[in-house]
Amino acid sequence: MDAHTAAARFLDSPALSEGTRRAYRLDVEEFCAWLDARGTALDDVDVRSFVAYASHLGAARPGRRPSRLAPATICRKLAAVRAFLRHALGAARVPDARVAPRRGRRLPEATRGADLDRELLALEGEGPIPLRNRALVELVYSAGLRSAEAVGLDLADVDFEQELVHVRHGKGGKERVVPLGEEAAHWVARYLHEARPALATDADDALFLSVRGRRLDTSTLRRLAPHPHRLRHAFATHLLEGGADLRTIQELLGHSSLSTTQIYSHVDARRLRKVYDSAHPRS
Numbered sequence: 058m059d060a061h062t063a064a065a066r067f068l069d070s071p072a073l074s075e076g077t078r079r080a081y082r083l084d085v086e087e088f089c090a091w092l093d094a095r096g097t098a099l100d101d102v103d104v105r106s107f108v109a110y111a112s113h114l115g116a117a118r119p120g121r122r123p124s125r126l127a128p129a130t131i132c133r134k135l136a137a138v139r140a141f142l143r144h145a146l147g148a149a150r151v152p153d154a155r156v157a158p159r160r161g162r163r164l165p166e167a168t169r170g171a172d173l174d175r176e177l178l179a180l181e182g183e184g185p186i187p188l189r190n191r192a193l194v195e196l197v198y199s200a201g202l203r204s205a206e207a208v209g210l211d212l213a214d215v216d217f218e219q220e221l222v223h224v225r226h227g228k229g230g231k232e233r234v235v236p237l238g239e240e241a242a243h244w245v246a247r248y249l250h251e252a253r254p255a256l257a258t259d260a261d262d263a264l265f266l267s268v269r270g271r272r273l274d275t276s277t278l279r280r281l282a283p284h285p286h287r288l289r290h291a292f293a294t295h296l297l298e299g300g301a302d303l304r305t306i307q308e309l310l311g312h313s314s315l316s317t318t319q320i321y322s323h324v325d326a327r328r329l330r331k332v333y334d335s336a337h338p339r340s
Contacts, residue, residue: 058099058100060099063099063144064145066145067085067145068085080137081141084137085137085138088138088141091113092106099146102146110135114131114134114135115131173198177191177195185252185255188244188248188251189252189256192244192247192252194282195238195240195241195245196210196222196241197278197282197285198241198288198291199240199292200222200235200241200292201289201293201309203289204278204285206225207278208265210263211262211263211264212262214264215245220236221234221235221236222234226311231311235309257270258270293309
């Protein structure tokens with residue numbers, strides 16, 4: 058079957074939503090044009106031709122901006138082509154070689170200290186809810202918590218005497234212990250004494266309660282801090298800039314592998330350069 062005819066049938070398939078059809082159209086048509094230029098029939102497509110197309114997508118494009126396609130763009134185009142080939146040739150004929158480039162891991166910009174102070178001040182107000190909100194966000198930043206970890210805390214998880222927070226994370230009930238910062242301790246203590254008693258309507262052990270006295274869900278935190286994961290990134294970035302090493306950050310964030318924490322390596326490299334410049338006699 059002619060590649061363009063097969064592509065038209067694929068794009069007209071009722072199995073595709075209108076959005077998917079629009080997204081796939083250009084990518085599939087580009088692949089068919091590439092086959093034409095090479096003189097390759099659709100039925101002759103195999104792993105080698107698929108790898109060649111992936112290389113074609115990753116090659117420099119003289120005179121065009123950007124000069125190279127981003128890894129995410131290449132992955133998207135190859136996904137469209139795979140879907141087309143599954144439809145036209147059958148699942149058994151689709152090359153399963155992993156040929157897409159590895160996507161770079163983008164680290165969200167960490168909230169600066171001054172901006173964070175303004176965000177926290179904006180949460181203050183009269184009554185138990187503003188006090189709860191300030192304590193919650195302070196603790197998320199102070200302990201580098203994920204949203205689910207923060208709302209999953211129980212009263213017994215905060216140890217004021219030892220200045221520690223016991224955090225359950227991941228599957229299997231894993232637990233890590235992180236320090237309780239002075240500011241977070243202050244606001245959480247105020248919340249417990251001045252706000253939580255007014256919210257507690259039953260014997261719920263949850264640390265942070267809703268207006269109905271139930272455990273908060275993550276949507277509440279997202280309303281207070283639209284991108285709460287930025288607070289976790291700020292926690293890690295600010296610690297690295299202050300002198301902490303990646304292994305310590307790994308333990309505090311609860312990453313099972315150091316490779317996950319290494320998205321912060323560029324921050325660590327800047328810190329090490331500053332140390333080198335100030336300490337080495339030939340820097």
